[in-house]
Amino acid sequence: xxxxxxxxxxxxxxxxxxxxxxxxxxxxxxxxxxxxxxxxxxxxxxxxxxxxxxxxxxxxxxxxxxxxxxxxxxxxxxxxxxxxxxxxxxxxxxxxxxxxxxxxxxxxxxxxxxxxxxxxxxxxxxxxxxxxxxxxxxxxxxxxxxxxxxxxxxxxxxxxxxxxxxxxxxxxxxxxxxxxxxxxxxxxxxxxxxxxxxxxxxxxxxxxxxxxxxxxxxxxxxxxxxxxxxxxxxxxxxxxxxxxxxxxxxxxxxxxxxxxxxxxxxxxxxxxxxxxxxxxxxxxxxxxxxxxxxxxxxxxxxxxxxxxxxxxxxxxxxxxxxxxxxxxxxxxxxxxxxxxxxxxxxxxxxxxxxxxxxxxxxxxxxxxxxxxxxxxxxxxxxxxxxxxxxxxxxxxxxxxxxxxxxxxxxxxxxxxxxxxxxxxxxxxxxxxxxxxxxxxxxxxxxxxxxxxxxxxxxx
Ligand code: P61
Numbered sequence: 288x289x290x291x292x293x294x295x296x297x298x299x300x301x302x303x304x305x306x307x308x309x310x311x312x313x314x315x316x317x318x319x320x321x322x323x324x325x326x327x328x329x330x331x332x333x334x335x336x337x338x339x340x341x342x343x344x345x346x347x348x349x350x351x352x353x354x355x356x357x358x359x360x361x362x363x364x365x366x367x368x369x370x371x372x373x374x375x376x377x378x379x380x381x382x383x384x385x386x387x388x389x390x391x392x393x394x395x396x397x398x399x400x401x402x403x404x405x406x407x408x409x410x411x412x413x414x415x416x417x418x419x420x421x422x423x424x425x426x427x428x429x430x431x432x433x434x435x436x437x438x439x440x441x442x443x444x445x446x447x448x449x450x451x452x453x454x455x456x457x458x459x460x461x462x463x464x465x466x467x468x469x470x471x472x473x474x475x476x477x478x479x480x481x482x483x484x485x486x487x488x489x490x491x492x493x494x495x496x497x498x499x500x501x502x503x504x505x506x507x508x509x510x511x512x513x514x515x516x517x518x519x520x521x522x523x524x525x526x527x528x529x530x531x532x533x534x535x536x537x538x539x540x541x542x543x544x545x546x547x548x549x550x551x552x553x554x555x556x557x558x559x560x561x562x563x564x565x566x567x568x569x570x571x572x573x574x575x576x577x578x579x580x581x582x583x584x585x586x587x588x589x590x591x592x593x594x595x596x597x598x599x600x601x602x603x604x605x606x607x608x609x610x611x612x613x614x615x616x617x618x619x620x621x622x623x624x625x626x627x628x629x630x631x632x633x634x635x636x637x638x639x640x641x642x643x644x645x646x647x648x649x650x651x652x653x654x655x656x657x658x659x660x661x662x663x664x665x666x667x668x669x670x671x672x673x674x675x676x677x678x679x680x681x682x683x684x685x686x687x688x689x690x691x692x693x694x695x696x697x698x699x700x701x702x703x704x705x706x707x708x709x710x711x712x713x714x715x716x717x718x719x720x721x722x723x724x725x726x727x728x729x730x731x732x733x734x735x736x737x738x739x740x741x742x743x744x745x746x
Contacts, residue, residue, distance in 0.1 A: 294606075294610075295607075296607045296703075297601075297603035297604055297606075297607050298347070298604075298607070298700060301348065306334055306335075307331055307332070307334070308334060308665070309332055309334070309665055311662060311663075313332075314332070314661060314662050314665060315662060317332060318658060318661065318662065321742075322730060322731065322741070322742025322743055322744075323654070323658050323727060323742070323743040323744070323745070324738075324740070324741055324742060324743060325338070325657055325658070325661055325667050325668075325669070326338075326738070326739050326740070328661070328667065332665070333661075333665055333666075333667045334664060334665030334666060334709075335664070335665065335666045335667070335702060335706050335709060335710060336666075336667045336698070337634075337666060337667060337668050337669075337694075337695040337696050337697060337698075337710065338667045338668065338669050338696065339669065339696050339698075340547060340633045340634065340696040340697055340698050340699060341544065341546040341547055341696075342388075342546035342551075342552045342553060343546075343552075343698035343699075343701060344546075344550045344551065344552065344595075344698060344699040344700055344701065345698070345699065345700040345701045346550060346551065346552070346591060346595070347550070347594070347595075347598060347700075349594050349598070350550065350551070350590075350591045350594045350595055350598070351591075353587075353590040353591060353593070353594045354587040354590050354591050355587075356590055357585060357586030357587030357588075357589070357590050358586040359585060359586040359587075360580075360586070361578055361580075361581070362578055362580055363580055364580050364581055364586050364589070365586075366586035366587070366589040366590045366593070367385060367580040367581060367586075367589055368580075369589070369590065369593045370383070370385065370556075370589040370590075370592055370593040370596075371383045372593075373593040373596050373597060374556065374558060374596065377528070377531060377532075377596055377597070377600065378505075378508075378531065378532075378535040378541070378558060379532060379535050379536055380535070380540060380541070380558035380559065380560055381559070381560045381562075381565075382558065382559045382560070382561075382562065382565035383556050383557075383558050383559075384556060384557040384558075384559070384565070384568050384569060384572050384576075384579065384582060385554070385555075385556050385576070385579075385580070385581060385582030385583065385584055385589065386554075386555045386556055386557060386572070386576050386582045386583050386584075387553065387554065387555065387576060387582065387583020387584060388544050388545070388546060388553060388554065388555045388583070389415065389504075389506060389542060389543060389544025389545075389546070389555045390415040390416075390418075390419065390544075390555075391555060391575065391576055391582075391583055392542040392543060392544075392555050392556055392557035393415060393416050393419040393504075393542050394419050394571075394575065395557050395568050395571050395572055395575065395576075396467075396502065396540075396542055396557055396568070397419050397420055397422075397423045397425065398423065398568075398571050399564055399567040399568050399571065400466045400467055400500075400564075401420065401423040401424075401425040401466055402425075402466065403423070403424040403425070404424065404425070404426075404464065405425040405426065405464050405465065405466050406425070406426045406428050406456060406460045406464050406465055407420050407425055407426065407427055407428065407465070407466065407467060407468075407469060408428050408429075408430045408448070408452075408453055408456050408457075408465070408468050408469065409427065409428070409429060409430070409468075409469040409470060409471055409504070410429065410430065410431040410432075410435075410446050410447065410448050410470050410471055410474045410477070410482065411429045411431045411435070411446075411471060411474050411475075411476040411477045412427040412429060412469070412471070412476070413471060413475050413476055413504065414476075414675070414736075416469070416471070416504060416542075418736075425466075428456060429476075430448050430449055430452040430453045430456060431445075431446070431447070431448065431449065431474065431477055432444075432445065432447045432448065432449045433449065435474070435477040435478075435480065436689050436690065438478075438625065438626075438627045438628065438638045438641070438690070439625075439628055440628070441628055441629050442629075443481075443483075443514070443518040443519075443629060444480070444481055444482055444483040444486060444514075444518070444519075445474070445477055445478065445480035445481075445629075446470075446471070446472065446473055446474030446477060446480040446481050446482040446511070447482050447483060447486040448470060448482070448486060448490055450486075450489055450490070450493065453468065453490065453493055454493060457493070457497050457499065462497045462498070462499065465497070465499050466499075466500075467499060467500045467501065467502050467539075468490060468493070468494055468499055468500070468501045468502070469501075469502050469503070469504055470482060470487065470490060470501070470502075470503055470504070470538075471503075471504040471506075472503055472504070472505060472506075472507060472508055472511035472534070473507045473510050473511045473514070473631065473632045473633070475506070475507070475633075476671070477690075478627035478631045478634075478636045478690075478692070479507070479510070479612075479631025479632040479633045479634050479636070480627075480629075480631055480632075481510070481511045481514035481515065481518075481632065482511065483515065483518075483519050484515050484519055484522065484530070484533065484534065485519070487534055487537050487538075488537055490537070491537040491538070494539075500539040500540070500561075501537065501538050501539055502538060502539060502540050502541055502542065503534075503535070503538050503540075503541040503542075504541065504542050504543075505535075505541040505542070505543045505548075506543065506544045506546075506547040506548060507547050507548050507632055507633055508531060508534065508535070508541075508543075508548055509527060509531065509548045509599040509600060509605060510548060510605065510608070510609065510632035510633060511534070511632070512527050512530040512531045512534060513527060513602070513605040513606075513609055513632070514609075514632065515530050515534070516530055516602075526600075526602070527600045527601075527602050527605060528600050531600065539559070539560050539561065540557070540558050540559040540560055540561075540564075541557075541558050542555070542557055543555050543556050543557070543558065545588075545592040545595070545596075547633070548595075548596075548599045549592045549595040549596050549599065550591075550594075550595030550598055550599055550699055550700070551588065551591040551592045551595045552588075552591070553584065553588055554583075554584045554588045554589065554591070554592045555583075556582070607700075608632075608699055608700075609632055611697060611702075611704060611707060612630060612631065612632065612633065612634065612635060612697050613630050614704055614707055615635050615695065615697070615707040615710060615711060616630030616635045617630070618707070618708070618711035618715075619635065619637075619711055619714060619715075622711070622714075622715045622718060623718075624637065624642065624714055624715065624718050625637065625638040625641035625642055626638060627690075627692070633696055633697060634694050634695055634696040634697060635694075635695045635697075636671070636690075636692045636693070636694050636695070637656065637692060637693040637694075637695070637714070638690075638691075638692065639652045639653045639656055639672060639691040639692060639693055640652070640691045642656060642693075642718065642721060643655065643656060643721060643724060645722065646724070646725075646726040647726070648672070648673045648685070648687045648691060649673070649685055649687075650725075650726025650727065650728070650746055651670075651672070651673055651674055651726055651727045651728070651729075651743070652672070652673075652691060652726060653670035653671065653672035653673065653674065653691050653692060653693050654670045654672075654673075654674050654727050654743060655724055655725065655726050655727050655745075656668075656670075656693045656717070656724070657669065657670050657693055658727070658743075659717050659724055660693075660713060660714065660717065663713045663716060663717055664709060664710075664712075664713035666709070666710055666713055668693050668694060668695050668696075669693070669694050669696070670692075670693060670694075670738065671690070671692040671693070671694050672688060672690070672691035672692055672693075673685055673686070673687060673688065673691065674737065674738045674741065675688075675738045676688045677736075677737055695710060725745050725746050726745075726746045727743040727744065727745055727746060728743065728744055728746055729741055729742070729743060730742045730743060730744045
């Protein structure tokens with residue numbers, strides 16, 4: 288056997304956090320008490336928490352050590368300088384505005400770039416991105432390739448932008464109505480799917496043709512780079528560092544949540560190459576976040592993020608990470624459980640329309656499955672379907688999204704494959720009795736972002 292075949296996690300565990308096991312009866316009572324909304328459940332009542340990969344990473348010994356060196360100065364913090372230098376070295380951007388998390392970077396970017404009535408294309412806008420654009424009275428338009436909606440297609444780059452849709456939008460609305468083009472890497476709302484370097488390059492060409500700036504929502508940039516290395520011809524021999532450098536070189540800046548690929552628990556930034564835009568952004572930053580050398584972060588947060596940004600480029604780490612998500616996905620596929628294929632970078636997404644074909648979208652099948660999975664084994668997942676989509680502001684009716692999904696987001700460096708095995712076993716058992724699962728209805732529905740605070744009842 289070749290030495291290279293002895294593969295396992297490229298780290299070992301030094302500190303642990305005990306997990307509590309609860310009984311089915313306990314979980315049943317708890318669910319009733321909280322109106323069947325998993326956002327209301329305390330994390331100590333959760334055995335395996337797959338609600339999100341955001342801010343839930345386990346930090347390394349180097350990150351914890353770096354935190355001790357945090358410089359908490361209000362102005363000119365050396366921790367900010369370290370973060371700034373890493374971002375410049377890894378991504379190549381000229382200016383960095385530090386923020387408390389990703390959505391704060393979105394807030395600043397759209398404040399300085401969007402006018403009322405503008406259109407902002409993106410492969411698929413994440414909900415916070417869309418909400419911030421709408422807040423500035425802009426229109427968030429998804430221009431992802433159609434293959435993104437075919438959950439069984441093995442197309443390797445379902446995060447690609449459809450170049451015709453993009454051009455048609457610019458031509459149709461007029462260049463003056465398009466302040467920027469965005470691309471989310473990897474594409475979270477479409478299943479953690481990557482965009483190819485070829486597609487990124489072509490978007491850059493269109494941006495040049497129409498003189499429109501091009502920004503990444505770069506939360507999972509390293510996972511995107513890993514997929515390019517594994518799936519795109521010509522990139523097999525390149526390092527992740529080289530691929531990231533090339534990817535970012537085609538853009539004019541990015542919004543970034545450090546809670547994902549920077550392996551930290553909080554933090555973010557807005558990166559820009561244009562000095563005038565930076566100056567405008569800096570002005571808003573001091574109003575909403577804090578001074579330009581800490582934004583919304585403490586010095587130690589910036590240290591953790593700077594180290595995380597270097598660690599995430601390690602291909603051994605990325606392989607461990609992506610293979611764990613793949614392990615869970617493959618276990619489900621072997622049992623013929625319908626999931627989005629190919630398996631995404633940070634999460635496995637169950638195709639609920641195929642898992643529970645008898646429950647109509649108005650009876651919230653994704654929520655029903657999320658509740659069932661918690662009941663079965665104390666596993667928390669998140670619905671990305673009708674509940675999340677909300678209501679049409681004009682008709683007041685439930686929006687029926689094309690993709691009705693249950694997301695199993697895997698925190699980085701936190702769970703073992705034995706945990707993934709439990710998740711797979713639980714879902715396989717549920718799949719066997721899927722005909723018995725009932726839908727849900729709202730008993731309390733808040734007017735905004737209803738998924739967080741809603742209460743439900745089984746039908
Ligand atoms: C997540 F239920 N994502 O996936 P912030 N862009 C992208 C993200 O994935 C993202 C942000 C911007 C989360 C956390 C989350 O309703 C929800 O640092 C592609 O969270 O501000 C965050 O970054 C925003 C979960 C956010 C939610 C909003 O789980």
